[in-house]
Amino acid sequence: MASNIIKPLVTEKMTEAGEKFNRYGFLVNPKATKHEIRREIQALYDVEVERVHTMNYIGRKVTRYTKSNVLTGRKPSYKKAIITLKEGHTIDLFANI
Numbered sequence: 549m550a551s552n553i554i555k556p557l558v559t560e561k562m563t564e565a566g567e568k569f570n571r572y573g574f575l576v577n578p579k580a581t582k583h584e585i586r587r588e589i590q591a592l593y594d595v596e597v598e599r600v601h602t603m604n605y606i607g608r609k610v611t612r613y614t615k616s617n618v619l620t621g622r623k624p625s626y627k628k629a630i631i632t633l634k635e636g637h638t639i640d641l642f643a644n645i
Contacts, residue, residue: 552580552588556641557628570633572641578604578627585629593639599632 557573565571576585582600589597607623633639 550577552577552584553592558641565630566639570635570638572631572633572639574629574631576602576627576629578625580627580629582629585631589631595637595639596634597631598634601630601632603628603630 554575554577557575559573562571562573565573574585574589582602585602586597586600589595604627605625607625610621610623612619
């Protein structure tokens with residue numbers, strides 16, 4: 549079975565949320581449920597997950613003007629999960645670098 553977790557979100561905002569509120573962000577499979585995401589995070593990182601919030605983002609329309617014509621398209625849609633861990637648990641996303 550394929551993994552539901554695509555990659556962790558490493559941004560300034562998510563890094564700060566991890567330090568202050570023990571929250572971590574991940575891009576996940578759009579068909580993944582909260583229970584599947586919770587089980588997979590607990591198995592991958594050996595932590596206790598307290599709460600899972602998910603957000604579906606619809607790809608936005610983009611337009612680019614070139615010399616000859618106008619090109620239009622869409623950015624890809626994706627699903628984001630914000631994981632809140634129980635007190636005393638942390639995830640070190642930079643351990644494998």
